[in-house]
Amino acid sequence: MSLYSDDPNHFANIYNRTISNKEIRILDSTLREGEQHPGVAFTNKQRIQIAWLLDSFGVNQIEISPVVSHDHFEATKTIIKQGLKADILAHVRALKSDVEVAIDCDATWVATYMGISDIHLSTKLKISREEAKIRALEVADFIKSHGLKSRFTMEDASRTDPSFLIEMCKEMNSRGIERISIPDTVGIMRPQGMYNLVKMIFDNIDTKISALDVHCHNDVGLALANALAGCEAGASQIHTTIDGFGERTGIPSLAETAVALSVIYGMPNDFRLHMLKDLSRTIVAYTHIETPESKPIVGESAYKHKAGTHLAAILQNPSAYEILEPRLVGNRRKIVFGELAGKNGAAYLLSLLGLESSKVEAEKMAKGLKELRMGDILELYLDERLERKILNDALSK
Ligand code: HCA
Numbered sequence: 001m002s003l004y005s006d007d008p009n010h011f012a013n014i015y016n017r018t019i020s021n022k023e024i025r026i027l028d029s030t031l032r033e034g035e036q037h038p039g040v041a042f043t044n045k046q047r048i049q050i051a052w053l054l055d056s057f058g059v060n061q062i063e064i065s066p067v068v069s070h071d072h073f074e075a076t077k078t079i080i081k082q083g084l085k086a087d088i089l090a091h092v093r094a095l096k097s098d099v100e101v102a103i104d105c106d107a108t109w110v111a112t113y114m115g116i117s118d119i120h121l122s123t124k125l126k127i128s129r130e131e132a133k134i135r136a137l138e139v140a141d142f143i144k145s146h147g148l149k150s151r152f153t154m155e156d157a158s159r160t161d162p163s164f165l166i167e168m169c170k171e172m173n174s175r176g177i178e179r180i181s182i183p184d185t186v187g188i189m190r191p192q193g194m195y196n197l198v199k200m201i202f203d204n205i206d207t208k209i210s211a212l213d214v215h216c217h218n219d220v221g222l223a224l225a226n227a228l229a230g231c232e233a234g235a236s237q238i239h240t241t242i243d244g245f246g247e248r249t250g251i252p253s254l255a256e257t258a259v260a261l262s263v264i265y266g267m268p269n270d271f272r273l274h275m276l277k278d279l280s281r282t283i284v285a286y287t288h289i290e291t292p293e294s295k296p297i298v299g300e301s302a303y304k305h306k307a308g309t310h311l312a313a314i315l316q317n318p319s320a321y322e323i324l325e326p327r328l329v330g331n332r333r334k335i336v337f338g339e340l341a342g343k344n345g346a347a348y349l350l351s352l353l354g355l356e357s358s359k360v361e362a363e364k365m366a367k368g369l370k371e372l373r374m375g376d377i378l379e380l381y382l383d384e385r386l387e388r389k390i391l392n393d394a395l396s397k
Pocket residue numbers: 033036111112113153155156181182183184185215217239247
């Protein structure tokens with residue numbers, strides 16, 4: 001019997017899997033929320049390509065707004081026509097005139113939103129709570145009268161009077177709305193707070209009718225943590241965008257969300273994780289906004305190893321410092337050689353160069369790398385054969 005568990009993540013998995021293995025879905029809003037990021041504006045060809053890519057990746061729903069411009073209207077209409085697996089949601093204000101635009105696009109799913117916190121009602125909509133409720137319900141009935149599926153977003157839910165939020169959710173639920181979105185529009189929540197908010201709604205509505213989405217903004221860097229906490233309280237769909245683009249600092253990134261669900265939560269799903277790096281590359285090509293190299297999953301440095309002690313372990317077994325095989329998310333592992341490489345790194349570099357790698361030679365090289373005082377000198381992929389063996393081991397798990 002081995003002294004050690006075969007799966008290096010075994011104990012972490014036990015701590016992590018506190019919720020049932022119920023499916024948590026992903027709605028991707030790159031084409032709606034993502035386009036609200038400064039500097040992001042896709043062409044229609046790009047919008048259609050992104051929709052196809054997201055569908056191939058396996059997201060459950062894709063959101064796009066047909067009311068922004070004539071181009072967006074055309075893009076929405078064309079994407080709806082493609083017959084993709086994912087539901088295509090036309091995202092519009094809770095106004096009959098906007099819903100009519102969605103209907104003109106032949107939408108089968110319409111997502112409407114309305115700010116229902118006092119600050120949104122008084123500064124933006126300039127209507128009372130009662131007027132807001134009447135308007136929202138009229139729109140919900142209008143959508144249903146056309147036989148369409150719908151989601152209603154309680155915009156700024158996290159800053160809404162709980163009694164009004166529950167009242168609105170109950171009303172929407174009784175109208176047979178398929179989904180209700182609970183956004184943390186300004187990114188003010190902490191995970192336990194998001195858990196409490198979603199749980200409060202579930203405790204008060206009949207969830208057999210409406211399912212809940214969570215849409216969390218990343219103003220303090222807690223978006224994904226908050227969204228996951230909302231799901232632990234019963235929400236069943238997280239909103240994402242590729243690379244996390246959105247208003248201000250955006251929402252959870254598709255890559256981080258999909259990997260969190262697949263690897264950390266161990267949720268069953270059909271996501272094609274190996275597409276993640278390419279999805280990110282596509283967005284960089286279309287937006288000309290570089291991905292930070294330290295970005296989780298898709299960043300250039302996400303799977304680089306540098307310190308000598310790390311290199312020594314990685315060369316034996318990458319699981320020592322990696323939670324997943326980088327190729328499974330379309331990224332690559334790299335070894336950074338420089339003053340931190342130590343004798344293990346140096347020995348490996350010598351072997352790659354086809355040189356004698358005795359202990360003495362390795363120590364000499366490690367000393368030389370340090371004395372150059374140039375920091376990092378080069379980065380290399382691991383030897384192909386070693387990479388292939390590691391990949392095969394990962395795939396056979
Ligand atoms: C917006 C607001 C929204 C809506 C979210 C949703 C938010 O920019 O229109 O419809 O689920 O953050 O509240 O993005």
